[in-house]
Amino acid sequence: MCGIVGYIGDKEAGQVLINGLRRLEYRGYDSAGVSLTNGDELCVVKRPGKVAALSQAVQEEPGSLRQHRVGVAHTRWATHGPPTQVNAHPHLDRSGRIAMVHNGIIENYRDIRAHLEQKGHAFDSETDSEVLAHLIGDYYQGNLLEAVCAALQKVEGTFGIAVICQDEPDQVIAARRGSPIVIGVGKNECVVASDAAAVVAVTQQVIYLDDNDVAIVTPGAVDIRDLNNVPVNREISELEWSDTSAELGGFEHFMLKEIHEQPDSIRNAIRGRMDFDNGTAVLSGLGTTPREISEVQRAIIVGCGTSMNAGMVGEYAFENFADMPTEVEQAAEFRYRNPIIKASDFVLAISQSGETADTLAAVREAIQKGAWVSGICNVVGSTIARETGRGIYLHAGPEISVASTKAFTCQVAVLLMIALKFGRCGRLSCTKGREIAKAIESLPMLVEQVLERNDIIAKEAEKWVETDHAFFIGRGYQFPVALEGALKLKEISYIHAEGYHAAELKHGPIALLESGIPVVALVNEAPGKEKTIGNAHECAARGARIVGLITEGDTETAALMDSVIEIPKCPDYVAPVPMAVALQLLSYHVARLRGCAIDQPRNLAKSVTVE
Ligand code: G6P
Numbered sequence: 135m136c137g138i139v140g141y142i143g144d145k146e147a148g149q150v151l152i153n154g155l156r157r158l159e160y161r162g163y164d165s166a167g168v169s170l171t172n173g174d175e176l177c178v179v180k181r182p183g184k185v186a187a188l189s190q191a192v193q194e195e196p197g198s199l200r201q202h203r204v205g206v207a208h209t210r211w212a213t214h215g216p217p218t219q220v221n222a223h224p225h226l227d228r229s230g231r232i233a234m235v236h237n238g239i240i241e242n243y244r245d246i247r248a249h250l251e252q253k254g255h256a257f258d259s260e261t262d263s264e265v266l267a268h269l270i271g272d273y274y275q276g277n278l279l280e281a282v283c284a285a286l287q288k289v290e291g292t293f294g295i296a297v298i299c300q301d302e303p304d305q306v307i308a309a310r311r312g313s314p315i316v317i318g319v320g321k322n323e324c325v326v327a328s329d330a331a332a333v334v335a336v337t338q339q340v341i342y343l344d345d346n347d348v349a350i351v352t353p354g355a356v357d358i359r360d361l362n363n364v365p366v367n368r369e370i371s372e373l374e375w376s377d378t379s380a381e382l383g384g385f386e387h388f389m390l391k392e393i394h395e396q397p398d399s400i401r402n403a404i405r406g407r408m409d410f411d412n413g414t415a416v417l418s419g420l421g422t423t424p425r426e427i428s429e430v431q432r433a434i435i436v437g438c439g440t441s442m443n444a445g446m447v448g449e450y451a452f453e454n455f456a457d458m459p460t461e462v463e464q465a466a467e468f469r470y471r472n473p474i475i476k477a478s479d480f481v482l483a484i485s486q487s488g489e490t491a492d493t494l495a496a497v498r499e500a501i502q503k504g505a506w507v508s509g510i511c512n513v514v515g516s517t518i519a520r521e522t523g524r525g526i527y528l529h530a531g532p533e534i535s536v537a538s539t540k541a542f543t544c545q546v547a548v549l550l551m552i553a554l555k556f557g558r559c560g561r562l563s564c565t566k567g568r569e570i571a572k573a574i575e576s577l578p579m580l581v582e583q584v585l586e587r588n589d590i591i592a593k594e595a596e597k598w599v600e601t602d603h604a605f606f607i608g609r610g611y612q613f614p615v616a617l618e619g620a621l622k623l624k625e626i627s628y629i630h631a632e633g634y635h636a637a638e639l640k641h642g643p644i645a646l647l648e649s650g651i652p653v654v655a656l657v658n659e660a661p662g663k664e665k666t667i668g669n670a671h672e673c674a675a676r677g678a679r680i681v682g683l684i685t686e687g688d689t690e691t692a693a694l695m696d697s698v699i700e701i702p703k704c705p706d707y708v709a710p711v712p713m714a715v716a717l718q719l720l721s722y723h724v725a726r727l728r729g730c731a732i733d734q735p736r737n738l739a740k741s742v743t744v745e
Contacts, residue, residue, distance in 0.1 A: 143323020488516020
C-alpha cells in the first residue's frame with residue numbers, strides 16, 4: 135500500500151527519496167510524488183503511474199531543486215479519489231509552505247473539510263490527506279511541531295505522516311497512529327519511512343514510532359514526543375536486513391527469487407528450534423511454560439490472504455498433534471463480530487508484514503478480551519510483533535513480491551512446530567514427536583526436490599496461457615493448499631481461479647465446468663486420496679482437464695490424470711509445503727507466459743494497512 139519516505143541530511147534529498155520510493159514499489163501503488171525545500175522555496179513534483187515517471191520529471195526540474203537537503207516523498211495506493219496527479223501526495227496546506235505525505239485514512243475528514251471550507255479553505259483533490267495538510271497549516275503559527283500535534287488531536291482514523299515546512303527547513307516532523315513509521319538514524323542524516331526497506335540503503339540503526347508518537351527529525355538525531363509535546367523514549371534497534379537482500383540477485387523477478395530462497399528461509403525458520411531428543415520444538419518466543427500450554431482450551435488462528443491459508447494448515451496440525459480444538463478466522467470478521475473469547479484461549483495472529491490492519495485490530499480485540507495472544511510475523515519490529523509482545527519470527531528475510539511465497543511455507547513450518555510443542559505438552563508421545571520433528575526438518579530438502587522440477591512445471595504452464603478459469607481441489611491438509619494455489623494464480627496471472635474442498639465441487643461449482651478447463655487435484659498419499667481422485671473424475675467426465683499433484687512414483691494415479699506434477703514422498707502434514715511450492719512455480723510460469731507484472735500485480739498491495 136502507500137509508501138512514505140522522508141529525508142534530511144547532507145546528501146541530495148531528491149535522489150535519496152526517489153531511491154527510497156523504488157524500494158517501496160513492491161508494496162503496490164498507482165502514483166508517486168516528492169516535495170523538497172531549502173528554506174527559500176518549497177517545490178512539489180507528482181506523477182500518476184510509476185516512480186520512473188516521477189524520477190524523470192524530477193530530472194527535468196531546474197538544478198537547484200535537486201540540491202535540496204530535506205524532503206518527503208510518497209507512493210499512493212488510491213483510496214479516496216482515483217490515482218490522478220492532483221490526488222497524489224505530497225499535499226500542501228493553504229499557504230503552499232507546508233507539504234505532507236500520509237498513509238492511512240482520516241475517518242472524520244468530511245467534517246474537518248466542511249469546517250475548513252467555512253474558513254475559506256479550497257481543496258484541489260478529493261483526498262482525506264489534503265484535508266489533514268490544510269488542518270496542520272490552519273494551526274501553524276511559526277512552530278510546525280505544535281501545529282502537527284494540534285491537528286492530530288483533532289483527527290479520527292489512522293495515519294503515518296511526514297511533514298516539512300519551508301519556514302523550518304531544518305527538520306522533518308513524523309507521526310503515527312495505526313500506520314507504521316520507522317526512522318533510520320545515520321551519521322549527519324535521517325530517513326523517515328513507512329517500511330524498513332526504504333531505510334537499509336542509508337543505515338541499519340532504526341527507531342520504530344509507537345501510536346501517537348510525534349518525532350522531530352534532524353540530521354542524525356531524533357527527538358520523540360507524545361501528542362501533548364511531552365518527551366518519550368524509544369530505543370534504537372538494528373535492522374536484520376542488509377542492503378542487498380532487497381535486490382534481484384540475477385533472478386528475473388522477486389517472486390522467482392523468493393520461491394528459490396525457500397529451502398534457506400525454511401532452514402532459518404526452524405534453526406535452533408527443534409529438540410530431536412525430546413521430540414518437540416523449542417519456542418522461547420512464545421514466552422510460556424508447559425503448564426500454561428496445558429491449560430489452553432482452544433486455539434483461534436487469525437490472518438488474511440495467504441497468511442490465513444497457512445493458518446488453516448495449522449488448524450489441522452493443532453487438532454492432529456495436540457488434540458486442540460482450533461478455529462481459523464478471517465481477521466476482519468473476527469474483529470467485528472464480537473467473538474466469544476476466554477482467558478483460556480490461545481489466539482495466534484499470522485502476518486508476514488505484521489502491519490495488516492484487520493489482523494492488528496483482531497489482535498487488539500483478543501488482548502482486550504483477556505486471551506493469550508501471540509504473533510507469527512516476518513517483519514521484525516512490526517506492529518503486530520510488538521503489540522503481541524510474544525510470538526515467533528519467521529526469519530524468512532524480506533519478501534518483496536506482492537504474492538507471498540516464502541512467508542507461506544515458513545508460516546506452515548512454524549505452525550507445525552507450535553502444534554508439535556503443544557502436542558508434547560499434552561498426549562503426543564515422544565516417539566511420534568520425534569517422527570514429526572524429523573519430518574519438519576526434512577522440509578528444506580523436500581522443497582529442493584520440487585525446485586528441481588521447475589522445467590516440468592514450466593512445460594505444464596504452456597498449456598495454461600489461454601485459460602480463463604481454473605479450479606484447485608484437495609482434502610485434509612491439502613484443502614488449504616488448494617485455496618492457496620488458486621489465490622496465487624489469480625493474484626499474478628489474472629486467471630479466474632477457485633480453490634475448493636474436493637467434496638464441495640459437486641455442490642455448485644461443478645456447474646461452471648466446460649471442456650478444457652483445468653482442475654488441479656492434490657492427491658498425495660493421505661486419507662481421502664481415492665475420494666479426491668473420484669472427484670477429479672467427475673470433473674473429467676464434464677470435459678475438464680485434470681492436472682494431478684501426485685506423489686513421486688505413483689504410476690497408478692498418474693495413469694488417471696491428463697498431466698501430472700510429482701512431489702516427493704512425505705507425510706501428509708508436511709506435504710502442504712512441497713505442494714504449495716509446485717503451485718507457486720506453476721502460477722509464476724503461467725503469469726510470465728501471459729506477460730503479467732508478476733511482482734506488482736494490478737490493484738494489489740503487499741501490506742494492506744486500511745480496512
Ligand atoms: C495482502 C497481500 C497478501 C497477503 C495479505 C496478508 O493481501 O497481497 O499476499 O497474504 O495481504 O498480509 P500479511 O502481511 O498480514 O501476511
